[in-house]
Amino acid sequence: MSDLLDAVHALTRPVHRKIIQDNPDGPETTRVVTIIDQPLLDQLENAICGSFGSDGGSSTSSPGNERNVVDSDALYEFAKISTEAADWCRERKITPTRKPLTDLEAWQDARTDEHSPRDAYYTRRLTGWAAMIENKLRPRVRLEITAPCPICGADKWVDAEGAVMQFPVIVDYDAEAGRGLLDDASAICRNAACQYVWSGERGLRQMRWDIDAREAG
Numbered sequence: 001m002s003d004l005l006d007a008v009h010a011l012t013r014p015v016h017r018k019i020i021q022d023n024p025d026g027p028e029t030t031r032v033v034t035i036i037d038q039p040l041l042d043q044l045e046n047a048i049c050g051s052f053g054s055d056g057g058s059s060t061s062s063p064g065n066e067r068n069v070v071d072s073d074a075l076y077e078f079a080k081i082s083t084e085a086a087d088w089c090r091e092r093k094i095t096p097t098r099k100p101l102t103d104l105e106a107w108q109d110a111r112t113d114e115h116s117p118r119d120a121y122y123t124r125r126l127t128g129w130a131a132m133i134e135n136k137l138r139p140r141v142r143l144e145i146t147a148p149c150p151i152c153g154a155d156k157w158v159d160a161e162g163a164v165m166q167f168p169v170i171v172d173y174d175a176e177a178g179r180g181l182l183d184d185a186s187a188i189c190r191n192a193a194c195q196y197v198w199s200g201e202r203g204l205r206q207m208r209w210d211i212d213a214r215e216a217g
Helices: 002-012 040-048 072-091 100-109 119-137 200-216
Strands: 015-022 030-037 141-144 156-158 164-166 169-173 186-189 197-199
Touching: 002 040, 002 100, 002 119, 040 072, 040 100, 040 119, 072 100, 072 119, 186 200, 197 200
Parallel strands: none
Antiparallel strands: 015 030, 141 169, 156 164, 169 186, 186 197
């Protein structure tokens, strides 16, 4: 029950996250700052038309050619969640509002049984939705390394469609991770005969050293 409640709250409660910022009191010091974001479901709904009258509270409106941009993927995911949340409400004899945040809270409040055979299913669905939204709202950055792979020496690779592409090594990282962004970063050689992986800051520094050594040698 606790896992299920936590999964509901992960979607319906404000999101607290910590980031590292430079401390204005000194250039060599940093501080951890807590940022409070909207609930994930509200963030997903806002992402559907992120520039349509939604500019983070600013009174400055977006240009007209931007206000009509619709994120079709966000709309599709939001519609799927809305439909399933509405179905869960109907199972509890609750009239759905088509607002998934409201519906999920009402559905949770209406639960009278401490344990249900379907709790594991509900928890998986809710957790999956939260992960999907987080990945969509804070997508990872992919950076192509314009040098041959320092492990296999390949400067080309073949994609899934059979096209020959240049530069097989690609770096993947979270651009919002602040000073620790390299901790969770990774790189991979997309040459099928190699597929070497570098992980974390140490791995990426080693890759850079190996590339420099190869170019110098």
